[in-house]
Amino acid sequence: MPARTLGNLPVEQTSFVGRRRELSEARRQLSTSRLVTCTGPGGVGKTRLALRIGAQCQRAFPDGVWLVELAGLNEGELIADAVADTFGLSDHRADPTGRLAEYLQDKHLLLVLDNCEHLVDACAVLLTKLLTAAPRLHILATSRQLLRMEGEQLLPLAPLTVFPSDGAGGAGERFASEAVTLFADRAAAAAPSFRLTGENLAEVHAICRRLDGIPLAIELAAVRCRGLGPTEILAHLDDAFALLTSERRGGDPRHRTLETAMAGSHRLCSPTEQRMWARLSMFADDFGLDAVEAVCSGDGIDRSEVFDLVVGLADKSIVIRVDGSYGRQARFRQLVTVRQYGARELASSGEELAVRERHLGYYRALVDRGENAYFHACEIAWFTELRREHRNLRSVLEFCLADPARAPVALDIVARLQFYWFACGLLREGGLWSRRALAAAPQPSAVRAHALVACAYLLEFCGEYDAVASMLDEACVLAGQFGDPATIAQADWCRALRAIYLGDAPSALTLLNRAMVGFRAASDMAGVFRTLIMHGIAAFTVAPDEGRVSAEQARALVELAGAGWSKCIVLRLLGRYRLADGALQETAALFEEALSLAWQTYDLRAIGRCVEVLGWCASGDGRHERAALLWGAADTLRRFVGAEPSYPHISKLFVQYERITRDALTEHGFEAALARGKAMSPAEVVEFTLEKAAPSHEKATAAQLTRRETEIAELVGQGLTNKEIAARLVIAQRTAEGHVERILDKLGFRSRVQIAAWIKGGADDA
Structure with a gap:
């Protein structure tokens, strides 16, 4: 069986030509130096060469070759976040550089940092710290400028050979x-x-x-x-x-x-194609057709023309279709140099401000949809769409914060993104944008009150309690001034969260009771739900019977709302109570369902907690090797997010399980299983956990499915979303969703991951 290849290098779409000398020199430099910078003018092929070098060097780096693209990033403070995001690390700490250094310290990998030229100083600072902390880390950077770091080896890239000159050679x-x-x-x-x-x-x-x-x-x-x-x-x-x-x-x-x-x-482009090329440069990352229609149509381009124009530019290689996207849901991107040329044309056209305003309007509307999406059936889909558009959201915030007149718009956006930042593990970045927006728009307003509470919410999870207290005080004054009781209730909720973190459950319960009155008065059911959840957590050790009632009430609310991410939270809370009661089978069922939901938003903190508890359940059932493996995986996931072990009050009760499992496996067997778990990626952990939890093939057979359902199950197994399945089969998205729901029901599964594992198992059996 071939060794597993780690990393995120894209598949080459075209053949690679020439560069034998440069490839050889790059391999030599990487063998003697830990930092190699490929330099050269725009369009000379630095990125393509770096990707080929990375692909050729994969065997030399057992922990993988990882690409970080910096072209769409304009904030030096966010470079560490971009690198952390590449490894799937969630930014729950205030210092992502420290978390990165800790994660990389024992890794032997190659980091390919592409397009550093506009962030040279910030890159140099970060890379110096990482190279010092991680002795087996190697870095291959591409940049039009040198990084000017100690130990930097240069790989200057010249154009391709064009010989001979006129009149020479044959x-x-x-x-x-x-x-x-x-x-x-x-x-x-x-x-x-x-x-x-x-x-x-x-x-x-x-x-x-x-x-x-x-x-x-x-x-x-x-x-x-x-x-x-x-x-x-x-x-x-x-x-x-x-x-x-x-x-x-x-x-x-x-x-x-x-x-x-x-x-x-x-x-060679038509005048309309030229205008479209320029307008597309507004997108900081890849983009979909819906966004193009909203941002690039108008002022001479009709919405009905957009699709044909994008296809025409793709035919000319001005835009490139993103691999794996199809039909109406296809996404496109521009090469950095092509986008820069288009941006210059847009700036000289006199249309730039109008296009920027439409770009802002489209993404502001996307953010606004969260007011209806949060705590509703489309909750996870909204989080997923925002995550895909993350770089464009950054671009919008940068645009707003560059102009004092638009700063209040940025303030409104960061406040509405409160739960997106949390659900997708972007606490530090959300706090950074929120602080900038608060500083840029200091005028008293109801929006500022909302943004202060949203920022405090994020900072609490980063441990910045002093800053939180002053923000909440100001928010309550403003909310009272502008008649906003829901924001006051949210501030009480945040204070209760702080009390829980500080171990003061009685104060937390008092604050939560006050918050509940405010949320009910404002008819804010999402706020009521959050308060019930927090009450269940605060009451766990001091009033468990009351806590169980709150948890069940929260479950009833979330079932009514159909909100997947919120349901994951309440399932874990209920699981804590079942675990404390010793009901291991019920606990496992709750945490397996929570795990499948947490995976849909890549909530690594929730995934880690689910995996750890499922390890305790496996140990209690006598499945000791599985238990040790899951504990090892949970330890790695905690390192990803910088989290503490799950549920300390309960974990004390289960120390005995670790001892029993160690004795059952012997010390050598226990450590070996633990090591296998630590080596698993988050995707492998989820697949392993839910595959073991899924019904056997005897209970779930393909005979139960129609021909269309079997076809859709196979597409789910390939990792396609409902939107992508609908586009591939030319059916409505709702039809695809209905098929997936019936597949889950027929097979007795709870998640798409289980369908994928079942499909894979059937293929292996064949």
Whole structure:
């Protein structure tokens, strides 16, 4: 069985051409240095080379090769968060750098940090700390500028070879040129009828020489073979060079060459396609068609034209379809250099502000939908959509905070994202944006009161209790001034949470009773639910009977609402009470269901707690190897989020289980199982846990499913969402959702993960 490959490198979509010397030199440098920086002008192929180096070096790094893309990030303070997010680490601590250093200290891996040039100083500070803390960490950075760090090895990247010059050498040498090979490969991919021949070789060679061997420029030119021959392409390039030479003087000749290639592609686009290219540069990351229709239509582009325009730009390689996205739900992205060119065109067009306003309007509406999505059936779907749009949300906040007049909009956005920050493990980043918005919009308002409570909520989980107290005091004054009793109730709830953390359950119960009155008066059922949950937690040791009643009431509310993420919270609370009672089978059922829900939002803290408790249940049932493995996995998950062991009051009662399991397995067997669990990724842990919990194949058989249900079950097994299944099968999303629900019901499963595990098991049996 081949060794498991760790990392997140994307699959190469096109062939890799040339660069043998650079690949060899990069491997040599990585063997002698822990920091290698690949430098060169835009479009020269730094990212592509780095990805190929990473792929070739995977065997040398047992803990994987991991890519972090920084192009869409403009805040140096968030680099550590971006790296942590790559590893799946949730930012529950105030210092993500410390958590990263702790996580990486025993890892032997390669970190590929792409597009560092605009954040050089911040990158250097972070990487210095990580390299010091993690002795087996290696870093491959790409940047137009040097990082200027101690021990940095440089890998300068020149354009592809274009030889010989005019009048020198023969056709054989020209055929061997890396640049010509790249052009021929990409041209054949764009126009299958294209062949490099003796008749067109001279023109192709002239194109590559005219473009100075810059890969991106050559690829953009090669795509034009769909409609033009090499002679025509060369003529267009000559026109573009003449235009640019007359308009711009000085600067790096290679940069002017890339601009020429961009300008050539730009001129071959229709005027409407040119406007669309410029407007698409507004997106900080990949984007969907719904967003494009909202942001890029208007002022000369009708919504009905958007799809065809995006497809047309994709045909010209101006936009790239994101791998794995299809149909109406397809997502697209632009290469960094292409987006930068479009941004410059947009800035000179006079349309930039209008497009930015539409971009803001679209993402503000997405955030606003959370007011109806939170504590409702579409809760998890909303969190998932926001997570996919996270970089665009950052861009919106940056835009608002850059203008004092728009700062109140940023304040409103961060306040409405309160539960998104928490559910998706973005506590530190949410606190950072909230503090910036509060500082930028200090004027008294009801929105400020709401934002103060939301920020305090996030900071409590980071342990910043002093800051929390002053924020809540100000929030209550403002809420009283503007007649907002729900915000006052939320402030009391936050104070109760602080009391629980500090071990003062009686004070917490008093505050929660007051909060409950406020939430009921405001008809805020989500607030009532949260208060019941917190009451169940606070009463666990001082009034358990009352706590059980609160937990059951919370369960009734969440079942009525159909809110998946919120249901995960109440299931874990009920599980704590069943666990304290010694009802291990009931406990396991509750935590298995909670685990499947927590996985849908990648809530690692909740996943870790579920896995730990399920280990206790396995030990109590005599499944000792499984118990030790789950405890090992839970320990790794705690390191991911920087959390303490789950439920300390209960865990004291289960010390005996660890002792019994150690004795049953012997010390060597226990440590071996523990180590296997620690080596598992979060996805592997969830699959292992729920697969073992799923019904056997004898109870769940394919015969129970219709042909369509079997087809959809297989797509679920491939990891497709309901939206993606609907697009693939050309059916309504509601129809796909109905099929999935019937599959779960027929097979007796509780989660999509169990369907995937069942499909895999059936394939293995076959």
